[in-house]
Amino acid sequence: MPRNEDIDSDESPSAPPAPKKKKLRWIILSVVTSALFTSIGLYFMGIVTLHGKEPEKAEQLPPTPAPPIYLNLDPPFVVNFEDHGDLRFLQAAVVIMTHDPKAVDAMNFHMPRVRNSLILLLGNQHYEAISTMEGKEKLRTAMLGEVRKVMKDATGSPGAEAVYFTSFVMQ
Numbered sequence: 001m002p003r004n005e006d007i008d009s010d011e012s013p014s015a016p017p018a019p020k021k022k023k024l025r026w027i028i029l030s031v032v033t034s035a036l037f038t039s040i041g042l043y044f045m046g047i048v049t050l051h052g053k054e055p056e057k058a059e060q061l062p063p064t065p066a067p068p069i070y071l072n073l074d075p076p077f078v079v080n081f082e083d084h085g086d087l088r089f090l091q092a093a094v095v096i097m098t099h100d101p102k103a104v105d106a107m108n109f110h111m112p113r114v115r116n117s118l119i120l121l122l123g124n125q126h127y128e129a130i131s132t133m134e135g136k137e138k139l140r141t142a143m144l145g146e147v148r149k150v151m152k153d154a155t156g157s158p159g160a161e162a163v164y165f166t167s168f169v170m171q
Contacts, residue, residue: 040100046151066099067163071107076167079119083127083169089120096160103151103159110154117146131170138166 001047076093098104107114121142129135141161 018052024095045059066101068097068099069101069104070164071096071098071104072166073115073118077115077119077122079123079124080144081123081127088127089168089171090125091169091171092122092165094118094143095164095166097162097164098160100159103157106151106155107159108148113150114147116139117150118143121146127170136168 029094048113073094073096076091078089078091080087082088082090095105098107122139125139130139142158145158147163152155
């Protein structure tokens with residue numbers, strides 16, 4: 001006759017596992033599976049790395065700048081200057097470019113000062129200097145410097161990013 005100890009023991013081959021052990025196995029299996037899938041997901045998202053290496057970050061594109069804003073300086077500038085005793089005239093249509101709408105408002109407000117500085121600069125040119133491509137580029141750069149100087153003095157910010165000629169006629 002079997003002893004009581006033999007009947008209650010878990011060692012009998014025909015006895016099914018206790019329900020507590022079965023439940024515990026499912027909990028452990030669920031936790032391990034969840035941890036595994038979470039780790040895989042974090043790895044592919046670049047949050048977790050293997051072997052201490054930094055995750056490769058997606059190439060960050062520079063921020064897209066605001067579209068350019070063009071401010072026509074109307075009417076065109078007309079100045080006269082002397083060239084070896086001859087009286088010469090220059091008519092130049094000018095556009096200022098910026099990306100800042102506030103700078104456009106400030107330039108419009110200070111337009112008399114901007115135009116005054118540009119007229120003085122244009123009237124002080126020499127025919128030989130501004131009749132070449134290089135001379136026109138130097139003049140354009142000098143005009144940008146004048147606009148920035150006026151705006152920096154008036155507002156604390158240079159405002160203008162470029163100056164362009166849309167018409168340039170010398171006579």
